Amino acid sequence: MTLLLGVLEEGLIYGVMALGVYITYKILDFPDLSVDSTFPMGAALTASALLAGINPVLTLFLSFGAGALAGCATGFIHVKLKVRDLLSGIIVMTGLYSLNLRFAGGRANVPVFTQDTIFENPFLAGIMPQWLSPYLMVLILFLIIIICKVLLDLYLNTRSGYLLRAVGDNEALVTSLAKDKGMVKILGLAIANGFSSLAGCIYCQHKGFFEISVGTGTIVMGLASVIIGIQLLCPENGTSFLSALKLPQVRPTTAVIVGSIVYKACISLAISMGMEANDLKLITSILFLVILVVSAERRKKVKSHA
């Protein structure tokens, strides 16, 4: 049970980040490496903010905003300065590493064990019955991710959201509608990095400390979650095992969150099987490669139909 809760907690935290990666990788077709640094940025800002006595709930918005700014920077570098997509992400990622240390007050490790967090505060302690406390974290995380997901779904169905999706599929169409595709890309990156930073914020409050190394491999986790989730639950040709089993279809955003939980479950299984941490990255990359190869085949098909 502890393990199940642990996997759910980890999966839901990184699921928020995966929603962001879904926007860049799947919708915009933009390999955005800046999430590797916006994730710890959210954590760093949160640690500092909590120490400064800022309300834990406010830090969620603060982190999202800061992440969005960083995303704008990546977008600006790519769109306005005409740097290649991968490189602009790397530039922001590298620069933010130093900034993150600054945000955390020049320290690479900031504990916030004694501060109030969204998971542990007098208000919650007052209203929550005792029997609920082991599940409290999962419930709060679930609540946050559902809000994120619903807001993102709603946004994707607005005019601006349609444009976002169009940019990834067919840039020319957006231009023909007299819209600036660059601005749309920047907006997409801002939302994506906002989510990543928000996930970092939650991570910091969940773990009770900020550590500069938490960003390592964020993008890999995000991509894995997106690819696993999409391939499992809503592949592009629309015939997943859900339809085969006559189950209702799910939105990609839901699939991505499930993907994140499945990915964390895999890692957790590998660890409890006694697999050495040294080998975990190899497992991730193999998992990755196989799923990518399968999905690459499908993508070609889609493009040829387009």
Next chain:
Amino acid sequence: MKKSFRTFVAAAMAVSLLAGCSGSSGQTATTAQDGNPAAGNASSQAETSGSQAPDGGKSYTVGIGQFAAHGSLDNCREGFLLGLAEEGIVEGENLTVLYENSQADGGIASQIITNFASQKVDLICGIATPMAQTAYGVGRKQNIPVIFTAVTDPVAAELANADGSPVGEITGTSDKLPVTQQLEMIRAILPDAKTIGIMYTTSEVNSLSTIEEYKAAAGDYGFEIVDTGISTTADVPLAADSLLEKVDCITNLTDNTVVASLPVILDKAAKKNIPVFGSEIEQVKIGCLAAMGLDYIELGKQTGRMAAAVLKGEKKAGEMNYEVIQEAAFYGNAKVAENLGITIPEELSSSAKEMFTDITQ
């Protein structure tokens, strides 16, 4: 037809990958198809493996989480088990040890600790600061006592109160460096040296606080500290070159990244005939001139004895203040001294805990 076949292949691949991890394909496939993540499977597995462990009333399970793999931390772990054995808790007899190394990955670290918790360990040992913090974060919710070691500044890490008392069911040992004794030793070996170079990783908190201490104490011994920060292993060669231009000798901290790249620094320093001082035995073994430092095995033993007291129920972790090793021991390397043309003063070499006569590669 083709389409559904492709989907089937995709789903099968993904599921078989999950299965590859779990080793029981049928189970994983069902859980995944329920739309319910394979996590359910994970927990049932962990529970069975956990229940196998104890065989009798006096049997313990300890989870050791180590943040990264390098000599000092490995020695801590080794010493920890020796310390437990001294108290009659022997691995393989009445002790089951679950050991995991997170390879400096914070995300993995937290999953490792969660796994320990799900296997109902009696105690978690966190080696190095981030692992200790992760262990505390999980342990305090699950009521599992945590013993840490190799945490330089438990107070700054919020693992202990300012007076050394525990913040919860957590205690352990600190590997704070004996800075003044090290400076004294350097002065004894190099009477004419003026500047000491220190390389550190900007992302390691332990290094930052030790450097502050060095800077505060250096004046008393007539030294000036020149520090250079790096962010990754790749920065080490360039930083070493620039540092070696400016200093009379170099001293090391227990900085993980720098220690891991120590051979590079030693090689460059040897070419310029600049002595490099270490901070613990392993560094002297591989070619540092000398160190007033910690024996991490001893530190681990001390930690192991504390853990034994907690396991046996003699004391609670929340009742013990964290401990430091009081006496620094001198380690010297005669071969390095010979190469540099330096004589280690008699009073130091005679009091040495260990003198090495060659350089281990």
